[in-house]
Amino acid sequence: MPRTLNQEVRSRLISAGLKIVHEHGFNGCGVQEITAAAGIPKGSFYNYFLTKDAFAVELLESYWSSLSTAFSPILENTQLEPVARVELFFRALSREHQAQEFALGCLLGTLALELSSRSPAVRNKVSDLLERWAQPLAACLGEAQERGTLSEGLNASDLAAVLIEAWEGAAMRGKVLRSDMPYRRFESFLLRQMLK
Amino acid sequence: MPRTLNQEVRSRLISAGLKIVHEHGFNGCGVQEITAAAGIPKGSFYNYFLTKDAFAVELLESYWSSLSTAFSPILENTQLEPVARVELFFRALSREHQAQEFALGCLLGTLALELSSRSPAVRNKVSDLLERWAQPLAACLGEAQERGTLSEGLNASDLAAVLIEAWEGAAMRGKVLRSDMPYRRFESFLLRQMLK
Numbered sequence: 001m002p003r004t005l006n007q008e009v010r011s012r013l014i015s016a017g018l019k020i021v022h023e024h025g026f027n028g029c030g031v032q033e034i035t036a037a038a039g040i041p042k043g044s045f046y047n048y049f050l051t052k053d054a055f056a057v058e059l060l061e062s063y064w065s066s067l068s069t070a071f072s073p074i075l076e077n078t079q080l081e082p083v084a085r086v087e088l089f090f091r092a093l094s095r096e097h098q099a100q101e102f103a104l105g106c107l108l109g110t111l112a113l114e115l116s117s118r119s120p121a122v123r124n125k126v127s128d129l130l131e132r133w134a135q136p137l138a139a140c141l142g143e144a145q146e147r148g149t150l151s152e153g154l155n156a157s158d159l160a161a162v163l164i165e166a167w168e169g170a171a172m173r174g175k176v177l178r179s180d181m182p183y184r185r186f187e188s189f190l191l192r193q194m195l196k
Numbered sequence: 197m198p199r200t201l202n203q204e205v206r207s208r209l210i211s212a213g214l215k216i217v218h219e220h221g222f223n224g225c226g227v228q229e230i231t232a233a234a235g236i237p238k239g240s241f242y243n244y245f246l247t248k249d250a251f252a253v254e255l256l257e258s259y260w261s262s263l264s265t266a267f268s269p270i271l272e273n274t275q276l277e278p279v280a281r282v283e284l285f286f287r288a289l290s291r292e293h294q295a296q297e298f299a300l301g302c303l304l305g306t307l308a309l310e311l312s313s314r315s316p317a318v319r320n321k322v323s324d325l326l327e328r329w330a331q332p333l334a335a336c337l338g339e340a341q342e343r344g345t346l347s348e349g350l351n352a353s354d355l356a357a358v359l360i361e362a363w364e365g366a367a368m369r370g371k372v373l374r375s376d377m378p379y380r381r382f383e384s385f386l387l388r389q390m391l392k
Contacts, residue, residue, distance in 0.1 A: 024314070025221075027221055027223035027310075028310070028314075109365075110309040113305055114221045114223075116299075117300060118219075123373075158381055162362070162382065165365030165368065165369050169364035172364055172365070173326065173357075175312045176308050177323060185358055186361070189350065194389055196389075
């Protein structure tokens with residue numbers, strides 16, 4: 001099978017998987033549902049992914065890479081004050097959830113809670129992605145501290161981590177309520193107080 | 197069947213379900229696994245619960261009621277300053293996760309993310325429990341504001357809600373890392389800054 005075909009089928013499986021797994025959860029859908037949506041025979045799935053868990057790891061990478069490509073540049077936009085960039089960055093992430101009317105939440109949180117207790121590969125992947133999420137955020141917060149627009153009393157890396165975790169909690173509540181209210185409350189309330 | 201027997205079998209199903217569902221997720225286990233652990237025939241399950249989703253709702257109620265009975269009194273302990281009560285309350289919740297070496301996280305978060313997109317009954321139950329979680333917390337925060345030990349700039353109900361959501365995010369990270377570090381970071385960093 002030529003490599004180009006491999007890549008194209010692999011991509012189709014990942015696109016179909018992102019949609020179905022995000023909506024139904026990992027254990028809430030089978031390989032057959034994913035292969036059917038991708039238009040390939042079920043047996044071919046394991047030519048591309050050794051296990052269903054290995055597929056989850058690739059879904060997570062694809063999910064976060066695409067968000068990061070779209071939104072991390074906001075944190076590096078030197079035309080804006082660093083604190084304003086952080087606010088815009090979280091707003092952009094929230095808007096992404098609006099496209100599904102807040103019904104799906106964040107795939108990292110969903111797969112982390114569903115699979116961490118049994119899948120070391122998924123745990124390691126989520127852990128890695130949360131670190132990669134925090135790095136440009138911490139850099140931006142550090143820049144705000146250097147410019148004197150953010151208190152130096154808080155370590156920028158810890159601050160980035162707690163903001164991400166708090167946002168994940170808000171996204172969980174948003175999924176429960178199917179509402180942007182928890183995201184707005186995160187932005188107008190928690191974020192403002194933490195960025196004083 | 198006498199009512200006492202009904203209640204006893206029902207309790208056994210809920211105890212078995214709490215353990216199995218918390219570890220494997222809702223879709224990661226079947227009714228048979230739960231009935232086998234409870235020592236009852238599979239067919240009897242539906243004498244007690246109309247659907248597996250209705251069972252999830254009862255698991256959530258049982259899970260939160262038992263935590264609330266154990267820990268909400270901390271928030272009403274007038275021998276302590278209100279802010280100290282809030283800190284002790286979250287520490288007590290975190291210690292509860294330590295018993296499973298931080299491998300399981302919070303059942304509310306897990307079922308919220310796994311089932312919200314398809315089960316209105318689970319969404320409504322999680323929403324209700326998050327409100328019930330917030331009420332005594334908001335009352336305690338309001339008391340701190342009346343005593344002047346907490347800024348009045350933040351609405352106590354909003355503050356209670358964002359603290360719970362941030363704690364849920366920390367618990368998610370704790371489950372990924374199997375570590376108390378995110379809980380400690382929540383306590384020493386986010387909570388302190390939010391309770392200024």
